[in-house]
Amino acid sequence: MPKKIVIGITGSIAAFKAIQLISDLTKTDYELEVIMTKSACQFVTPLSIQSLTKKKVYVDVFDDDIGHITHIDIVKDASLFMVVPASANTIAKLANGIADNMLTASFLAATCPKLIAPAMNVNMYQNRATQRNINQLKKDGVLFVEPDTGLLACGVVGKGKLADFATIRLMMDYALSEHPLLGKKVLVSAGPTQESLDPVRFISNHSTGKMGYAIARAAFLLGAQVKIISGPVNITLPLVEIEHITTANEMYDALVNLAPFYDYIIMSAAVGDYRAEHIAENKIKKSDDTLTITFNKNRDILQALGENKKDNQVICGFAMETENLLENAKKKLINKNADMIVANSLTEQGAGFGTDTNIVTFITRDGHESLKKSSKEELGFKILMKLKEIEEEKCY
Numbered sequence: 001m002p003k004k005i006v007i008g009i010t011g012s013i014a015a016f017k018a019i020q021l022i023s024d025l026t027k028t029d030y031e032l033e034v035i036m037t038k039s040a041c042q043f044v045t046p047l048s049i050q051s052l053t054k055k056k057v058y059v060d061v062f063d064d065d066i067g068h069i070t071h072i073d074i075v076k077d078a079s080l081f082m083v084v085p086a087s088a089n090t091i092a093k094l095a096n097g098i099a100d101n102m103l104t105a106s107f108l109a110a111t112c113p114k115l116i117a118p119a120m121n122v123n124m125y126q127n128r129a130t131q132r133n134i135n136q137l138k139k140d141g142v143l144f145v146e147p148d149t150g151l152l153a154c155g156v157v158g159k160g161k162l163a164d165f166a167t168i169r170l171m172m173d174y175a176l177s178e179h180p181l182l183g184k185k186v187l188v189s190a191g192p193t194q195e196s197l198d199p200v201r202f203i204s205n206h207s208t209g210k211m212g213y214a215i216a217r218a219a220f221l222l223g224a225q226v227k228i229i230s231g232p233v234n235i236t237l238p239l240v241e242i243e244h245i246t247t248a249n250e251m252y253d254a255l256v257n258l259a260p261f262y263d264y265i266i267m268s269a270a271v272g273d274y275r276a277e278h279i280a281e282n283k284i285k286k287s288d289d290t291l292t293i294t295f296n297k298n299r300d301i302l303q304a305l306g307e308n309k310k311d312n313q314v315i316c317g318f319a320m321e322t323e324n325l326l327e328n329a330k331k332k333l334i335n336k337n338a339d340m341i342v343a344n345s346l347t348e349q350g351a352g353f354g355t356d357t358n359i360v361t362f363i364t365r366d367g368h369e370s371l372k373k374s375s376k377e378e379l380g381f382k383i384l385m386k387l388k389e390i391e392e393e394k395c396y
Helices: 015-025 046-053 088-095 102-109 122-126 128-139 165-176 210-221 248-261 301-307 325-335 376-395
Strands: 004-009 031-036 080-086 114-118 148-151 157-161 185-190 225-230 241-244 264-267 274-276 295-297 314-321 340-345 361-364 367-370
Touching: 004 015, 004 102, 015 031, 015 046, 015 080, 015 165, 031 046, 031 102, 080 088, 080 102, 080 165, 088 102, 088 114, 088 128, 114 165, 122 128, 122 157, 165 210, 185 210, 185 248, 210 225, 210 264, 210 376, 225 248, 248 264, 248 301, 264 301, 264 376, 301 314, 314 325, 314 376, 325 340, 325 361, 325 367, 340 376, 361 376
Parallel strands: 004 031, 004 080, 080 114, 185 225, 185 264, 225 241, 264 314, 314 340
Antiparallel strands: 148 157, 274 295, 340 361, 361 367
């Protein structure tokens, strides 16, 4: 049965953006119910929303269907109540339990998780009264999507723009998720590293960072505090702290320094094994038919993390092989003092660099478990829940 999401739209100039959000959500499996304030109807019409949801949009608190008290019934089986966008006026009412329209009455009656995305003038948002109301709602357990900073409808540059849809959708997914990793801190490495040869060239690998960012996203949705140490990638992940690095030495320093403060460390980055002994000051000119460069070995990050592992800390490495996958992964598990190795082969269709799917085997001290091909998003959850299981076994 699809989850039901109730969406409230208030009288903000950003109300028109809610149409696109609703349009996107109608293409998913969610059941949508929409409530508007009378002020919101000055910016968008209920008819435009109804054409998307194929359902009645409620505005008046007395606009009940026969035999129903709508502001009660509409939220009875709701999985989430979102107010997007939320004006300062509506936030003030919600913080103080005022139920003078269909939206505020329904919000007060709802017992499901609640999410608010403010949008207003920067001075209105920063006003002490508004901030006091927001803090009160947060204390009451309401989730917020912070507004963006930019050019506002009033012509002023400041904080007050409705957050982008990617951020709203991520917080929506968070609100709809269970949080078994709440209170845990997860450190993830992702992407490739690059080692310069001269001012214009470098050596690297084909890693895109998709697997690492999928793990970090899953950890966030499961309730953990997450940080990514990321090589150069073309991926963004809102609401998650990201530290960007370039070289293997930079990744080594970042991870080793941060490791003592984290419960789970997941080394999914494809770290370069070697770097050039000397980086040319100027562009290496094409001359001879061959070019000889001496490379030095980089420090082993997983080895260092394993040697300094804290009690009850869980460390997960990755192994990508073209041959002898299980044998090499098991050696890595023991030699690096890791708790789990996620092994995958470049020779399998649908696995490896740049794909949206992966085929992996979990290698632990107790044996191995081969998984069927799945999306990297789904695999991120499976990895984290397996690490949680390992952590719980350590605590006994």
